[in-house]
Amino acid sequence: MAENSRFKRQQGVALITVLLVVALVVIIASSMTGRLQLIANRTINQQLYQQGLWSGLAGEQLALKVLNQDFKDDPNKVHLQQLWSQQGMIFPLENGQLSGQIQDLRSCFNLNALAAEPDPTKPFSPTPVQRQFEALLRSIEIEEYLVEKLSSTVRDWVDKNDKVESSIGAEDDSYASMQVPYLTPNSSMATVTELLAIDGMTPALYRQIRPYVCVIPNDNDLTFNVNTIDVEQPALLVAAFGDAFKLSLSDASSVLSSRKEDGFSDKDEFFATSEISKLGKLSADFKKQFKVTSDSFRAVMEFTIDKRTFTLESKLHRDDKGKLMVVSRQFGDIE
Numbered sequence: 001m002a003e004n005s006r007f008k009r010q011q012g013v014a015l016i017t018v019l020l021v022v023a024l025v026v027i028i029a030s031s032m033t034g035r036l037q038l039i040a041n042r043t044i045n046q047q048l049y050q051q052g053l054w055s056g057l058a059g060e061q062l063a064l065k066v067l068n069q070d071f072k073d074d075p076n077k078v079h080l081q082q083l084w085s086q087q088g089m090i091f092p093l094e095n096g097q098l099s100g101q102i103q104d105l106r107s108c109f110n111l112n113a114l115a116a117e118p119d120p121t122k123p124f125s126p127t128p129v130q131r132q133f134e135a136l137l138r139s140i141e142i143e144e145y146l147v148e149k150l151s152s153t154v155r156d157w158v159d160k161n162d163k164v165e166s167s168i169g170a171e172d173d174s175y176a177s178m179q180v181p182y183l184t185p186n187s188s189m190a191t192v193t194e195l196l197a198i199d200g201m202t203p204a205l206y207r208q209i210r211p212y213v214c215v216i217p218n219d220n221d222l223t224f225n226v227n228t229i230d231v232e233q234p235a236l237l238v239a240a241f242g243d244a245f246k247l248s249l250s251d252a253s254s255v256l257s258s259r260k261e262d263g264f265s266d267k268d269e270f271f272a273t274s275e276i277s278k279l280g281k282l283s284a285d286f287k288k289q290f291k292v293t294s295d296s297f298r299a300v301m302e303f304t305i306d307k308r309t310f311t312l313e314s315k316l317h318r319d320d321k322g323k324l325m326v327v328s329r330q331f332g333d334i335e
C-alpha cells in the first residue's frame with residue numbers, strides 16, 4: 001500500500017519535471033527567436049548603412065566634379081547661376097534615391113573667425129570680427145544685451161586662451177560649474193551645433209542665427225563672396241561692413257537685389273555700386289574681405305530608402321592651385 005502511493009507521488013514528480021523542461025525549452029526557443037530577429041534587423045541596418053554611406057560618397061564625388069567643372073568654365077567667379085548652385089537635384093538609385101545640395105561657405109558668417117587675435121594695443125576691446133558679428137546679430141533683431149553677450153561668449157569659446165575677455169564672457173569656469181559640467185574647446189568649432197553649448201544661447205536664438213552662420217574647419221578668415229550671399233540675407237553684407245562703415249540694411253538689400261544673375265564680374269564692380277561707393281574710401285586691407293570667388297563649400301547628400309534617410313555632409317576646400325579636396329565629413333544628423 002505504502003509502495004503504491006510512493007509510486008503515484010513519483011509519477012507526479014515526473015510530470016512536473018516534464019512540464020518544467022517544456023517550459024524551459026519554450027523560454028529558450030522564444031528568446032532565440034528574439035535574438036535571431038535582432039541579428040537579422042542588425043544585418044539589414046548594417047547593409048542599409050553601407051548602402052547609404054557609399055551612395056553619399058558617390059554624391060560627394062559628383063559634388064567635386066560639378067564644382068571642378070564650374071571652376072574650369074570660369075575660374076574667376078563663383079555665382080548662383082553655376083551648376084553647383086542648382087537646388088532639388090534627385091538621382092534615383094537602386095532601392096532608393098540620392099539628393100543633394102551645395103552651399104558656398106563664403107556666403108555665411110564663419111564663426112571660427114571670432115578666434116582672431118585682438119589688437120595688442122586694445123586688449124580689452126572687442127575685436128573687429130566681434131564688431132562684425134554684433135552687426136549681424138543686430139541686423140537680425142537680436143536684443144542688444146544678447147548681442148554683446150553672445151559676441152563675447154562665442155569668441156571665448158573659439159579663441160585659444162582660457163582668459164575671459166570681458167565681464168560677460170565665458171571660459172572654463174562658467175561651464176565647469178554647471179549641473180552637467182564641460183569645458184571650452186579653445187579652438188575652431190567643428191559644427192555650428194556647438195553654438196547650443198555656449199553660454200547665452202537658447203534653442204530659439206539658435207534657430208534665428210543658424211541660417212546666417214557656418215563654420216569652416218580650421219579657418220579663421222572672415223571673407224564674403226558678394227556673388228553668393230542670398231538676396232534674402234542682406235544682414236550678412238551689413239555684418240561685413242560692421243561698425244566701420246555702417247552700411248544700412250536697405251542699401252545692402254538694394255545691392256543684392258540689383259546684382260546680375262551671374263554676379264559681379266569682379267570686386268571693383270561691387271565697390272562701384274552707388275550704395276557701396278557712397279560709404280567713402282575703403283582701405284585695401286578692408287577690401288580684402290570681399291571676393292567674387294570662393295575656396296570653401298559644404299555639400300550635403302541625402303540617401304533615402306524606405307522612409308529612412310542617411311545624411312553625409314562634406315566640407316570642401318579649394319587651394320591656391322585650384323585643387324579641390326574634402327576637409328571634413330559628418331555622417332548622420334547635420335547642423
Ligand SMILES: [Ca+2]
Nearest residue numbers: 156159161186
Ligand atoms: Ca577661449
